[in-house]
Amino acid sequence: MEFNILTLCYLIGSVTFIIGLKMLSNPANARQGNLIAAGGMVIAILGTIFLYRDEAGNKLHNHGWIFGGIIIGSIVGTLAARKVKMTAMPEMVSMFNGMGGACAALISVVEFNHLVKEAALNSGTGVLYPPLSDLANNDSSLVMPAGQLLIILLGLIIGSVSFAGSMIAWGKLNGGIKDFSFKGQHIFNIVLLLVILGLAVFLVAETPSGSRIIFYIIFALSLLYGVFFVFPIGGADMPVVISLLNSFTGVAAACGGFLYDNKVMLTGGILVGAAGTLLTILMCKAMNRSLANVLIGSFGGDKTGAGSTKQQGAYKEISLSDAAVVMAYANKVIIVPGYGLAVAQAQHACHDLEKILNDKGVDVRYAIHPVAGRMPGHMNVLLAEADVSYEKLQEMEEANEEFPSTDVVLVLGANDVVNPAAKTDPASPIYGMPILDVEMAKLVIVNKRSMKPGYAGIENDLFFQKKTSMLFGDAKKVLQDLIGEIKNL
Amino acid sequence: MDTLLNWITANQQIIYIVILMIFVGIEVIGRVPSVLHTPLMSGANAIHGVVIIGAIIVMGKAEHDNYLALILGFLAVILGTLNVVGGFVVTDRMLEMFKKKKKN
Numbered sequence: 001m002e003f004n005i006l007t008l009c010y011l012i013g014s015v016t017f018i019i020g021l022k023m024l025s026n027p028a029n030a031r032q033g034n035l036i037a038a039g040g041m042v043i044a045i046l047g048t049i050f051l052y053r054d055e056a057g058n059k060l061h062n063h064g065w066i067f068g069g070i071i072i073g074s075i076v077g078t079l080a081a082r083k084v085k086m087t088a089m090p091e092m093v094s095m096f097n098g099m100g101g102a103c104a105a106l107i108s109v110v111e112f113n114h115l116v117k118e119a120a121l122n123s124g125t126g127v128l129y130p131p132l133s134d135l136a137n138n139d140s141s142l143v144m145p146a147g148q149l150l151i152i153l154l155g156l157i158i159g160s161v162s163f164a165g166s167m168i169a170w171g172k173l174n175g176g177i178k179d180f181s182f183k184g185q186h187i188f189n190i191v192l193l194l195v196i197l198g199l200a201v202f203l204v205a206e207t208p209s210g211s212r213i214i215f216y217i218i219f220a221l222s223l224l225y226g227v228f229f230v231f232p233i234g235g236a237d238m239p240v241v242i243s244l245l246n247s248f249t250g251v252a253a254a255c256g257g258f259l260y261d262n263k264v265m266l267t268g269g270i271l272v273g274a275a276g277t278l279l280t281i282l283m284c285k286a287m288n289r290s291l292a293n294v295l296i297g298s299f300g301g302d303k304t305g306a307g308s309t310k311q312q313g314a315y316k317e318i319s320l321s322d323a324a325v326v327m328a329y330a331n332k333v334i335i336v337p338g339y340g341l342a343v344a345q346a347q348h349a350c351h352d353l354e355k356i357l358n359d360k361g362v363d364v365r366y367a368i369h370p371v372a373g374r375m376p377g378h379m380n381v382l383l384a385e386a387d388v389s390y391e392k393l394q395e396m397e398e399a400n401e402e403f404p405s406t407d408v409v410l411v412l413g414a415n416d417v418v419n420p421a422a423k424t425d426p427a428s429p430i431y432g433m434p435i436l437d438v439e440m441a442k443l444v445i446v447n448k449r450s451m452k453p454g455y456a457g458i459e460n461d462l463f464f465q466k467k468t469s470m471l472f473g474d475a476k477k478v479l480q481d482l483i484g485e486i487k488n489l
Numbered sequence: 490m491d492t493l494l495n496w497i498t499a500n501q502q503i504i505y506i507v508i509l510m511i512f513v514g515i516e517v518i519g520r521v522p523s524v525l526h527t528p529l530m531s532g533a534n535a536i537h538g539v540v541i542i543g544a545i546i547v548m549g550k551a552e553h554d555n556y557l558a559l560i561l562g563f564l565a566v567i568l569g570t571l572n573v574v575g576g577f578v579v580t581d582r583m584l585e586m587f588k589k590k591k592k593n
Contacts, residue, residue, distance in 0.1 A: 024525065027522065031585065034584055037532065041536075044539065062562075073569070081575045093576075100534070100537050273511075279518060
């Protein structure tokens with residue numbers, strides 16, 4: 001009876017995950033979707049704690065430890081998630097994702113030790129089971145333990161890569177870790193991955209007596225691979241990497257589902273694995289690059305592209321008061337936010353500018369490039385925090401139709417997403433990426449802190465065009481000064 | 490060959506689940522507007538926190554003298570909870586702002 005209730009709990013859990021994810025992809029009921037999935041998760045967790053029985057029919061014990069861990073995790077998790085600034089959201093997601101990966105890897109470590117112990121009890125040696133070559137002699141009793149070991153190893157490798165990779169992505173996003181790559185790193189990475197897989201296959205097929213040592217070597221190498229996997233990838237590509245690592249962790253969770261024949265882990269994990277992979281591909285498409293290109297191409301690392309060596313002309317600056325005048329007397333202004341806005345925490349100042357311009361009868365919109373910022377939708381979340389109305393946000397295609405009839409475009413800390421080289425210079429690393437055609441507008445004002453190139457490390461022709469004026473300074477300060485100027489008009 | 494076929498037959502339920510879930514996962518988020526990409530990623534991130542169930546099972550099965558399993562299991566429960574709770578709370582915070590705005 002109890003076990004049947006647990007099955008029901010897991011069924012509810014699986015269904016809520018699917019419904020939750022479905023609702024999350026619609027703005028109207030996304031929040032309920034999140035709550036439904038969370039509810040299903042609570043049911044599945046409580047069901048496991050109180051109703052789970054292993055093959056021998058034993059209930060779980062150590063309830064004190066389990067609840068202790070859950071309470072600590074809940075308090076820390078809630079505080080971290082509540083306290084984090086909206087601008088640091090991408091880092092936070094990466095961090096939580098790493099925790100899930102580490103959890104999967106730890107499960108594998110414990111289960112492997114369990115397997116070794118059992119084997120030692122059964123056979124008296126450290127050998128897990130006879131070499132798989134015995135399979136040829138139709139000893140199908142080997143399939144079970146070999147399959148189990150394979151899944152434990154998969155969970156270990158994927159979980160560790162996801163954990164180490166997420167931590168590096170986290171460090172990169174909050175600025176603690178700089179891009180780092182060395183010559184031949186891609187070959188090093190591929191060799192490392194092959195060594196890991198080779199060792200794993202060797203361990204499963206031959207089960208040598210030193211299996212424990214090999215297991216921990218695989219563990220260490222997987223962590224190392226995660227680090228080197230993310231290290232060379234430029235900050236501009238972090239969204240893609242986080243999304244990919246997210247789906248990795250999903251697969252690692254699904255490995256746990258295999259191991260315990262647990263349907264809710266299996267469905268939840270595979271669901272996220274599939275959805276995460278699709279999301280990753282969608283993001284790559286938005287940048288018009290293939291996933292392989294993102295992972296191997298290491299955007300920021302290669303600064304010798306033809307686009308950057310070209311001689312640039314002179315740029316011109318615009319004074320605050322001039323900028324205030326042209327914006328206050330324009331009919332239509334489009335603001336193009338980028339990562340600079342997030343760094344400067346200027347979303348509220350941005351909304352204030354929008355309001356004061358609105359009072360002057362100016363039509364103000366926001367043009368959101370799909371990969372602006374450090375995560376897809378990063379700008380939407382940021383502007384939403386400042387209460388910017390939903391209807392004011394325009395997606396790329398929509399905005400591109402509006403630019404020709406726009407008087408002033410204000411680019412706030414965005415760079416690569418407005419770089420015309422993506423359309424005109426086949427040698428540019430971002431060639432082919434759809435961009436916001438801001439140069440179609442009558443006047444472009446670009447706010448940046450300096451003339452330094454953006455995250456992709458390439459020069460931007462836009463800044464040297466005739467209709468472009470530069471307005472240097474921290475986005476928040478510049479916006480506040482602009483508001484002051486407009487008020488005084 | 491026989492062993493492979495036997496394995497497939499023995500695990501057919503799981504194989505069906507995996508294949509169907511892959512299609513469900515792709516189908517479900519197929520038409521998501523880019524506005525919701527970050528919350529969706531965050532929500533999916535919380536859902537794979539279901540790995541905590543594995544951690545609970547590990548913890549609950551550990552014998553009282555098996556310190557390695559106890560410590561690693563305890564750590565795994567904490568990390569898994571962080572993933573679940575943090576993930577859902579962060580997602581809710583993001584979506585709360587979308588909600589508030591809709592009323593205006």
